[in-house]
Amino acid sequence: MLPCLALTLLLHHAAARSPVPVAGEVGRAVLLAADAGPGFQRRDVIWRWLATHEELVATYFRGSAETLYQSRFQGRSRLHANLSLEILRLELGDSGTFSALLVDALGRTETRALRLTVHEPVTEVTVEVFMPSRHWAGSGEPCEAFLSCTVASGTAVTYSWVRGAGQAPGTDSRVLGEAGQVLRVLLSPAERHVTYTCTVANAVSRATATSVLPWEHCRRTGLAEAACRYGEVLLFATPLLVLATAAAVLAATMACARRPGKPPATSANTEPAAA
Numbered sequence: 001m002l003p004c005l006a007l008t009l010l011l012h013h014a015a016a017r018s019p020v021p022v023a024g025e026v027g028r029a030v031l032l033a034a035d036a037g038p039g040f041q042r043r044d045v046i047w048r049w050l051a052t053h054e055e056l057v058a059t060y061f062r063g064s065a066e067t068l069y070q071s072r073f074q075g076r077s078r079l080h081a082n083l084s085l086e087i088l089r090l091e092l093g094d095s096g097t098f099s100a101l102l103v104d105a106l107g108r109t110e111t112r113a114l115r116l117t118v119h120e121p122v123t124e125v126t127v128e129v130f131m132p133s134r135h136w137a138g139s140g141e142p143c144e145a146f147l148s149c150t151v152a153s154g155t156a157v158t159y160s161w162v163r164g165a166g167q168a169p170g171t172d173s174r175v176l177g178e179a180g181q182v183l184r185v186l187l188s189p190a191e192r193h194v195t196y197t198c199t200v201a202n203a204v205s206r207a208t209a210t211s212v213l214p215w216e217h218c219r220r221t222g223l224a225e226a227a228c229r230y231g232e233v234l235l236f237a238t239p240l241l242v243l244a245t246a247a248a249v250l251a252a253t254m255a256c257a258r259r260p261g262k263p264p265a266t267s268a269n270t271e272p273a274a275a
């Protein structure tokens with residue numbers, strides 16, 4: 001009977017339908033269901049994993065389940081009475097296509113394929129604000145900011161941005177980066193209280209960052225700019241000031257030397273003679 005099953009397995013290999021996507025999370029279990037078409041009375045099953053190479057994972061034959069095959073899932077798989085295959089303690093490398101060859105009492109077969117993708121869950125979403133311009137004109141002007149969303153972990157993630165209490169980011173914003181992890185915003189002074197937040201999701205999890213208030217950073221840039229200008233002024237003013245002081249001191253000294261009543265030395269010499 002088994003060689004017969006193997007033959008039908010080969011015959012059905014090419015006839016497999018497009019795989020049903022299934023998402024799993026690292027460390028957790030996933031249930032792979034072997035649903036058959038209407039009227040098909042499943043009796044036996046052969047579960048295989050088709051990834052970098054092919055591995056036999058589990059069989060259910062004449063009422064007895066077998067999962068102790070030399071596969072990467074040995075000791076991590078369970079075959080239920082309804083022929084569903086459960087993989088425990090998922091690893092990223094478990095991603096791949098699982099194929100179930102179902103056999104009914106009359107020897108008819110059906111093939112089911114499921115594409116398992118194992119994900120790391122999303123953790124620690126944070127948003128950082130970058131100010132591209134060091135020359136923000138001031139509180140009355142629009143301010144450009146780049147919001148960058150990052151995650152500590154998570155595979156195959158997508159980023160989404162929300163403005164304020166749940167609106168789309170708006171026409172003045174542009175989503176950048178392949179997955180949309182950067183948002184460029186141009187804020188008018190009327191938008192000084194508008195917050196932005198980033199949500200990161202994948203097939204198994206989602207997490208949202210703490211909201212940011214970009215205007216805060218605009219203001220800070222403005223202040224930094226002001227401080228910088230003051231610094232520049234000091235930097236340029238100090239040598240001038242020193243020169244000016246030196247000149248003033250020199251002038252004062254010379255003026256002192258020529259104080260009224262104390263004429264230049266040449267005439268001073270003649271003064272006693274005149275007296």
Ligand SMILES: *[C@@H]1O[C@H](CO)[C@@H](O)[C@H](O)[C@H]1NC(C)=O
Nearest residue numbers: 031032033034080081082084
């Ligand atoms: C099959 O059996 C398992 C374990 O009892 C159960 O969790 C699952 O819902 C059943 N059905 C399918 C379609 O997997």
